[in-house]
Amino acid sequence: MNGEKKLEHARERVIEAISQNMNLYGVTESIGRLYGALYFQEGPLTLDEMKDELGMSKTSMSTSVRSLLELKMVGKVWKKGVRKDLYQAEPDWYQTFIDFFSIKWRTGISINVSAMEKSLAELQSLVEDEGTDSKVHAEAKQDIEKLTDALEYYDWLNRLVDSFESKEIFNYIPKNS
Amino acid sequence: MNGEKKLEHARERVIEAISQNMNLYGVTESIGRLYGALYFQEGPLTLDEMKDELGMSKTSMSTSVRSLLELKMVGKVWKKGVRKDLYQAEPDWYQTFIDFFSIKWRTGISINVSAMEKSLAELQSLVEDEGTDSKVHAEAKQDIEKLTDALEYYDWLNRLVDSFESKEIFNYIPKNS
DNA sequence: CAGTACGTACAGTTTTTTCTGTACGCGTTA
DNA sequence: TAACGCGTACAGAAAAAACTGTACGTACTG
Numbered sequence: 001m002n003g004e005k006k007l008e009h010a011r012e013r014v015i016e017a018i019s020q021n022m023n024l025y026g027v028t029e030s031i032g033r034l035y036g037a038l039y040f041q042e043g044p045l046t047l048d049e050m051k052d053e054l055g056m057s058k059t060s061m062s063t064s065v066r067s068l069l070e071l072k073m074v075g076k077v078w079k080k081g082v083r084k085d086l087y088q089a090e091p092d093w094y095q096t097f098i099d100f101f102s103i104k105w106r107t108g109i110s111i112n113v114s115a116m117e118k119s120l121a122e123l124q125s126l127v128e129d130e131g132t133d134s135k136v137h138a139e140a141k142q143d144i145e146k147l148t149d150a151l152e153y154y155d156w157l158n159r160l161v162d163s164f165e166s167k168e169i170f171n172y173i174p175k176n177s
Numbered sequence: 178m179n180g181e182k183k184l185e186h187a188r189e190r191v192i193e194a195i196s197q198n199m200n201l202y203g204v205t206e207s208i209g210r211l212y213g214a215l216y217f218q219e220g221p222l223t224l225d226e227m228k229d230e231l232g233m234s235k236t237s238m239s240t241s242v243r244s245l246l247e248l249k250m251v252g253k254v255w256k257k258g259v260r261k262d263l264y265q266a267e268p269d270w271y272q273t274f275i276d277f278f279s280i281k282w283r284t285g286i287s288i289n290v291s292a293m294e295k296s297l298a299e300l301q302s303l304v305e306d307e308g309t310d311s312k313v314h315a316e317a318k319q320d321i322e323k324l325t326d327a328l329e330y331y332d333w334l335n336r337l338v339d340s341f342e343s344k345e346i347f348n349y350i351p352k353n354s
Numbered sequence: 355c356a357g358t359a360c361g362t363a364c365a366g367t368t369t370t371t372t373c374t375g376t377a378c379g380c381g382t383t384a
Numbered sequence: 385t386a387a388c389g390c391g392t393a394c395a396g397a398a399a400a401a402a403c404t405g406t407a408c409g410t411a412c413t414g
Contacts, residue, residue, distance in 0.1 A: 003303055003306070003308075003309045003310050003313040003314075003317075004310065004313050006299060006303050007300070007303060007313050007316060007317055007320070009299070010296035010297075010299045010300050010303075010317075010320065011296070011320065013292050013295060013296050014289075014292050014293055014296050014324065016292070017288050017289045017291075017292035017293070018289065020288055021285040021288050021289050023203075024203065024281050024284060024285055025202055025203055025281065026200075026201065026202055026203030028371090028372075030372080030373085039323070040320065040323070042316075042319065046390095047390085047391070048390095056373075056374085057373065057374050057375075058374095058390095058391080058392090059373075059374065059375075059391090059392070059393090060372080060373055060374075062391060062392055063372095063373090063392085066392095083381090083382075083389075083390070084389090084390070084391090085390085085391075091323070091326075093326070093327055093330040094330055094333065097330070097334070104201050104202065107201060108198040108201055111194050111197055111198055112191075112194045112195065112198050114194075115190050115191050115193070115194035116191055116194070118190060119187035119188070119190050119191050122183060122186070122187045123184070123187050126180055126183050126184060126187075129180070131180075132180045133180050133181070136180040136181055136184050137180075139184060139219075140180075140184055140187075142219065143184070143187065143188065143217065146216070146217070146268070147191065149268075149270070150270055152352070152353075153270040153271055153274070156271065156350065156352055157274070159350050160346075160350050163349070163350055169337075169349075172340070172346075172349040173333065173336050173337050173340055175329070175333055176329075205401090205402075207402075207403085223360095224360085224361070225360095233403075233404090234403065234404050234405075235360095235361080235362090235404095235405095236361090236362070236363090236403075236404065236405075237402080237403055237404075239361060239362055240362085240402095240403095243362095260359075260360070260411090260412070261359090261360070261361090262360085262361075
């Protein structure tokens with residue numbers, strides 16, 4: 001086997017692993033492979049180059065790259081004299097990790113907290129209402145406790161994300177052990 | 178609207194939010210709803226009760242509950258005199274969070290690290306080989322650097338997971354702010 | 355030792371997601 | 385201003401997944 005092939009294989013294995021890994025968090029394998037491909041490129045790629053690299057449609061490249069942009073796993077690059085859009089992988093995996101989970105966690109927090117606060121208010125009024133059936137009353141009280149605990153947890157998660165975004169986490173878990 | 182209905186609605190909203198949230202991380206909405214339903218139950222449920230609760234097949238409940246078990250989001254409960262399997266939601270969300278991401282992250286680390294180490298070795302030998310084409314040689318060197326960085330990142334991630342599993346993280350980001 | 359209850363493997367169906375090709379709007383070029 | 389190149393919206397096709405019902409192995413029950 002010649003050197004080029006060896007290089008190719010070595011990359012391919014890692015790209016596949018990256019892809020599987022991303023797949024664990026709900027990212028399509030194709031999108032994962034695209035990220036992997038970009039990761040090993042020296043420079044940024046155009047949609048057409050990606051299409052050739054992965055053997056997929058340009059449409060797919062367009063949508064996939066947009067997903068990666070939203071996750072901040074790739075960035076758009078401007079290059080003088082080049083009309084096509086250029087994209088390159090964010091090479092710093094610490095940063096990728098932080099962005100990826102910060103985005104997801106904040107989204108989740110926001111979904112859950114707003115639902116919980118709304119429900120919590122309803123349950124409060126249910127408990128305060130004299131006419132509420134005693135069984136319902138008891139269950140509502142239990143639910144209130146659960147939701148209160150959950151909200152406390154979300155406060156904690158928010159602070160965890162803060163420590164990621166501010167890089168404070170690296171004071172606690174340093175990059176170089 | 179009567180009290181029971183109100184309670185039901187309040188719960189339903191939160192269950193839906195939980196489900197959406199879990200869906201962000203690649204967990205099916207159905208599985209999310211099952212967790213949510215279990216979360217609001219006072220006691221553990223049997224597969225048949227879940228089936229009735231969610232209006233789905235028993236087979237689905239069986240497979241869904243297994244997924245939740247693997248994520249340690251539910252636990253199997255033994256109750257004297259009851260032949261059916263009983264499951265209940267892990268109520269502590271800090272713990273759920275830790276388990277969920279520890280499991281996922283460790284899996285990802287293991288996939289990626291082993292692929293990277295293998296490829297790294299191949300690339301090393303490629304670089305050491307005198308006969309390697311100079312362009313390939315240069316690219317291999319670059320890849321080696323990338324993989325070395327990535328492995329360093331995975332070492333960090335491993336330590337982060339350690340701090341989760343050991344609860345040390347709560348020293349840095351305390352539960353009560 | 356039947357008979358029954360339970361959980362799940364498996365195959366088939368339905369639903370959802372992913373992927374592609376065409377068509378179009380916009381901006382650049384000649 | 386016409387012609388071209390680019391990225392993407394959209395609709396349909398292909399692939400994947402979620403879900404169900406049946407059937408079966410195992411473990412209790414009488």
